[in-house]
Amino acid sequence: MVKAIRVYELGGPEVLKWEDVEIGDPKEGEIRVKNKAIGVNFIDIYFRTGVYKVPEIPYTPGMEAVGVVTAIGAGVCDLKIGDVVYHSGGAMGTYTEEQIVLADKAMSLPPIDPLVVASVMIKGLTARFLVRTWFKVEQGHKVVVHAAAGGVGSVLCQWANMLGATVIGTVSTKEKALQAKEDGCHHVIIYKEDDFVTRVAEITSGEGVDVVFDSVGKDTFQGSLACLKPCGYMVSFGQSSGTPDPVPLSALATKSLFLTRPSVRTSGFSNDEMREAMKEVLANVASGALRVRVNHTYPLSQAAQAHVDMAGRKTSGSIVLTPES
Ligand SMILES: NC(=O)c1ccc[n+]([C@@H]2O[C@H](COP(=O)([O-])OP(=O)(O)OC[C@H]3O[C@@H](n4cnc5c(N)ncnc54)[C@H](OP(=O)(O)O)[C@@H]3O)[C@@H](O)[C@H]2O)c1
Incomplete structure (x- = not known):
């Protein structure tokens, strides 16, 4: 069992529940990742409130995180247990201590602070x-x-x-x-x-x-x-x-x-295009051409407070959630 934020009904920040969840083992083409830093996006609020449609209910929010690989499914060759990876663009569900991720949505972390990477994807x-x-x-x-x-x-x-x-x-x-x-x-x-x-x-x-x-x-x-x-x-x-x-x-x-009215999710970018674009973003961050402002961090269990502050226009730059364990 791991701790995660779960949503059973759409609504205000109070619908974000802190619960035990079972995640199981990775299947073919999957990895299990223990998250270290989780990015918060305004889009997470749109999903929670129903502005954007969630694929299923209940669900775990969150679209991006950095973590350590803790298990590998069959057929995954380019990653190993202990690798630090960043992952985004798969199914929702990063507001969790640990999760199953499609291996082709995870990339090895470049030498950049994990908090920064989690907040900028x-x-x-x-x-x-x-x-x-x-x-x-x-x-x-x-x-x-x-x-x-x-x-x-x-x-x-x-x-x-x-x-x-x-x-x-x-x-x-x-x-x-x-x-x-x-x-x-x-x-x-x-x-x-x-x-x-x-x-x-x-x-x-x-x-x-x-x-x-x-x-x-x-x-x-x-x-x-x-x-x-x-x-x-x-x-x-x-x-x-x-x-x-x-x-x-x-x-x-x-x-x-x-x-x-463009959207990253609906522009039809291929996985390769997304990976190339991500590499370009991180290269600019690594070179110092782009400064990433991680102005706010909250414990993962306090995700609701992060949403309250973001919707209340109290935040600037990026917000990151950090699992306690
Ligand atoms: N199309 C896409 O593919 C895509 C992808 C990612 C994000 N987005 C969009 O990009 C925007 C920024 O996302 P973000 O995660 O970086 O959030 P953010 O900009 O850090 O937070 C939203 C900001 O919007 C401003 N704002 C103005 N009126 C507001 C209101 N009534 N309620 C709340 N905020 C208000 C606030 O800045 P001030 O206090 O300065 O007004 C607030 O800080 C969001 O609209 C998101 O949907 C689009």
């Missing part, structure tokens, strides 16, 4: 696909990043800056503004104090920006469209404040705008 991949695939950021682009001090936002601002863009970040507090500045934002707007549409117009001398990366959704969507220049790109990749209202095509026609 999904966020780093998302940032990478945002600036390299879903919209190709180039030298001279002007970009808006909402929630610029968040987990994805922190990495995204740094990466857009690295590619030569002028980065305008929006955040809710002065403390988050300081972090966003350090992470490569040339301009930071505290959107609780200033109207971000007006400020973006001022910063761009009325021209507008090439792209808005909008993960906030309902509260920012319309304003984001207003920030774009003609033929600009609205990349809506999340909805931390709620799902945006439906968009009539006429709302795009006024400036010939492009609108996309």
Whole structure:
């Protein structure tokens, strides 16, 4: 038996239960991993609340972790007991002390702090696909990043800056503004104090920006469209404040705008593409080109508190859960 977070019904953070679970032995192509650090993502909240559909109930939340291999199933040749691996992109279920993982979803850990790796897989991949695939950021682009001090936002601002863009970040507090500045934002707007549409117009001398990366959704969507220049790109990749209202095509026609709603999970990336992208993220982390901010750690049993703080906009950078044993 190991301890894990289990969810029996969708709802608030109180549905995250700390329980004993049986995990069994790995079958063919599987490994058993004792998790050392588990990444928390806003997506975990979407699944818990029903914004995204969970494959089954009950379930164990969590999409990424780093751990030590404790058992190997038949046919697994490239990993051995004792290896430290990071795993993401398989089935949900990383909020647990130990778990069964598909071996082809696990990779050997490079010489980077496990806490950092656990906290940056999904966020780093998302940032990478945002600036390299879903919209190709180039030298001279002007970009808006909402929630610029968040987990994805922190990495995204740094990466857009690295590619030569002028980065305008929006955040809710002065403390988050300081972090966003350090992470490569040339301009930071505290959107609780200033109207971000007006400020973006001022910063761009009325021209507008090439792209808005909008993960906030309902509260920012319309304003984001207003920030774009003609033929600009609205990349809506999340909805931390709620799902945006439906968009009539006429709302795009006024400036010939492009609108996309991409997701890492539904873009059809192959396992090899995901592995390559992950290697690129970690190479940038290892070289120091990307700073990963593990600003919050919680014991695994306190996952509910992590969710409360994340949904309450109290967190910045990444959150990691650490199993006690
Ligand atoms: N499309 C994809 O494939 C993909 C993959 C991963 C993540 N995402 C999305 O990326 C976003 C960021 O994920 P993350 O894990 O890094 O979370 P996060 O950005 O660390 O946390 C969410 C942030 O959103 C901002 N926010 C604005 N209004 C909010 C509200 N009403 N309630 C809560 N937060 C609000 C807050 O920043 P301020 O306090 O500064 O406003 C908050 O810190 C999420 O929307 C997530 O769904 C998308």
